[in-house]
Amino acid sequence: MNSNTLILHTAALAIMPLQLMFSVFLLLRGHDEPGGGFIGGLVAASAFVLYAFAFGARPTRRLMRVNPRDLLAAGLLFGLASTLPALLSGQPMLTAHWWQLPLPGEGYLKLSTVLIFDIGVYLAVLGTLMTFVIGLMESGE
Numbered sequence: 229m230n231s232n233t234l235i236l237h238t239a240a241l242a243i244m245p246l247q248l249m250f251s252v253f254l255l256l257r258g259h260d261e262p263g264g265g266f267i268g269g270l271v272a273a274s275a276f277v278l279y280a281f282a283f284g285a286r287p288t289r290r291l292m293r294v295n296p297r298d299l300l301a302a303g304l305l306f307g308l309a310s311t312l313p314a315l316l317s318g319q320p321m322l323t324a325h326w327w328q329l330p331l332p333g334e335g336y337l338k339l340s341t342v343l344i345f346d347i348g349v350y351l352a353v354l355g356t357l358m359t360f361v362i363g364l365m366e367s368g369e
Contacts, residue, residue, distance in 0.1 A: 236281070240278050244276075250271055251268045251275065252272075258346050265345070265347060265353065268346075269349060269352070273358055299358070301355070302355070303353070303354075306345070306347050310345035310348060313325040313341055325340065325341045
């Protein structure tokens, strides 16, 4: 499904970086406001799907640099890793834990198991959808 239209190629190259940045924005704001790993992963996958429609499956695989199945596996590992702090401290499995890391100057960076879980969902959604889409495109070629 490799389209040779100049408009689609130009639009894909212009829109894809914006979609990826917006997906990261949705991921990072998700534990405080609407958003999160699932919708962020969907937006990221839609960026790669647009690129795949414009340029084909093989260039999309090269652009991703990582096999989509590996992204799926990494997402599952992140989700599992988010449960470990609670289990190690004797709390229920998905109890949230927060850490504040000091930044240079004044201020702190807040990290949490919720963010780790959301990153896992993001990677799992992206990996799953891209595995399906690239697999379907390659079977049609």
